[in-house]
Amino acid sequence: MVLSYTRNKHISTIDCEDDTILSRCTVEDTFFAATVEIVVKLPDMEITSLKGTVDRAFGEECHKAVPLLQKVKGLRIGPGIIKAIEESVGGSEGCPRMADLLWECCNGIILRFTADSIAETLSKEAGEQIEGHKELVRKNPRLIGSCAAFAEGSPLIEGL
Amino acid sequence: MTALTFSRSKLVGIEYLAPDTFLAHGVLNDYMYGLELDFEVKLPSFEIVKIEGEWKRYTTPECPKAIPTLQRAVGWRIFEEGFRRKVNRIIWREGCEHFANLLLECCDAIKWTAFYGEWEEFKEKQSAPNKKEYLRKKLEDIPSLQGSCLLCASKITGE
Numbered sequence: 001m002v003l004s005y006t007r008n009k010h011i012s013t014i015d016c017e018d019d020t021i022l023s024r025c026t027v028e029d030t031f032f033a034a035t036v037e038i039v040v041k042l043p044d045m046e047i048t049s050l051k052g053t054v055d056r057a058f059g060e061e062c063h064k065a066v067p068l069l070q071k072v073k074g075l076r077i078g079p080g081i082i083k084a085i086e087e088s089v090g091g092s093e094g095c096p097r098m099a100d101l102l103w104e105c106c107n108g109i110i111l112r113f114t115a116d117s118i119a120e121t122l123s124k125e126a127g128e129q130i131e132g133h134k135e136l137v138r139k140n141p142r143l144i145g146s147c148a149a150f151a152e153g154s155p156l157i158e159g160l
Numbered sequence: 161m162t163a164l165t166f167s168r169s170k171l172v173g174i175e176y177l178a179p180d181t182f183l184a185h186g187v188l189n190d191y192m193y194g195l196e197l198d199f200e201v202k203l204p205s206f207e208i209v210k211i212e213g214e215w216k217r218y219t220t221p222e223c224p225k226a227i228p229t230l231q232r233a234v235g236w237r238i239f240e241e242g243f244r245r246k247v248n249r250i251i252w253r254e255g256c257e258h259f260a261n262l263l264l265e266c267c268d269a270i271k272w273t274a275f276y277g278e279w280e281e282f283k284e285k286q287s288a289p290n291k292k293e294y295l296r297k298k299l300e301d302i303p304s305l306q307g308s309c310l311l312c313a314s315k316i317t318g319e
Contacts, residue, residue: 001176001177002175003174003175004174004175004176004182004273004277005172005174005272006171006172006174007170007171007173007265008171009169009170009172009265010167010168010170011166011168011169012164012166012167012168013164013165013166014162014163014165016162021165030272030273030276030280031272057311058291059291059295059311059314061311062310065309065310090309091308092309092310092313093313094310095310096309097309108166109166111166111190111191111192115166118192118219121219122219133220147226147255147256147257148222148225148256149220149222151222151254155221155222
């Protein structure tokens with residue numbers, strides 16, 4: 001069958017020289033195309049700048065959501081950021097699609113750091129990897145119970 | 161040259177398996193994880209009737225345990241109140257964050273297919289109503305979208 005709808009979304013991060021990370025999310029789907037780009041300052045992960053474009057949308061109203069991105073400037077990526085994004089950029093006075101792209105940019109930065117830890121663990125010999133995962137949990141106790149891999153009874157949290 | 165330090169791609173395709181059934185196929189691929197989802201949604205209730213997931217790459221020997229959790233989504237209706245919370249509480253917390261992420265991405269894609277799909281059909285047949293009328297009708301069909309964004313809110317208030 002021919003597809004009725006396609007969506008292609010890409011999230012990427014680049015480490016910049018001034019202790020900042022640039023995170024960009026682009027979506028191209030059958031009815032909508034847009035990009036959001038944020039710069040985050042390390043080490044406190046403060047959002048220092050934002051840019052966005054709506055390149056294709058069903059209605060003119062959709063373009064009005066772009067300036068709303070500036071409302072999260074100065075916030076830090078951490079607890080409460082999802083709610084802040086939903087309230088500032090999403091909702092009936094905003095655009096849930098743009099809020100979603102902004103959230104993806106923030107999540108991309110978190111995953112960028114997770115990828116470093118995971119790569120370090122997976123570079124160990126097979127027998128040492130379990131200990132590597134445990135070390136990751138020791139550094140991030142909130143991982144316990146966060147998914148099937150770190151659920152009660154998992155060897156990855158045994159003895160912690 | 162500046163190299164990427166992280167990259168994630170998500171690809172979603174929606175097709176009509178039958179006039180009353182959407183089939184969603186989703187792929188997520190990033191530096192750490194590779195996974196795929198296929199599921200069917202029955203209309204007009206938008207109920208998930210079948211779902212399958214597959215890992216391509218994962219990071220711990222425990223990750224495959226997330227696959228059976230996907231079956232919990234059978235019977236859920238994607239427009240029901242609290243659907244996102246339920247996905248996060250069960251598919252993520254008892255399964256895997258990345259399968260939950262991809263499931264929500266695919267469900268969002270189904271939502272917009274249902275919302276805008278007929279517009280393209282109308283245009284092809286050169287029988288399109290005006291956009292305002294079209295949106296008003298669609299918001300009646302999918303009440304959970306009423307007032308959900310600038311566009312949908314404006315059509316309800318008639319602005």
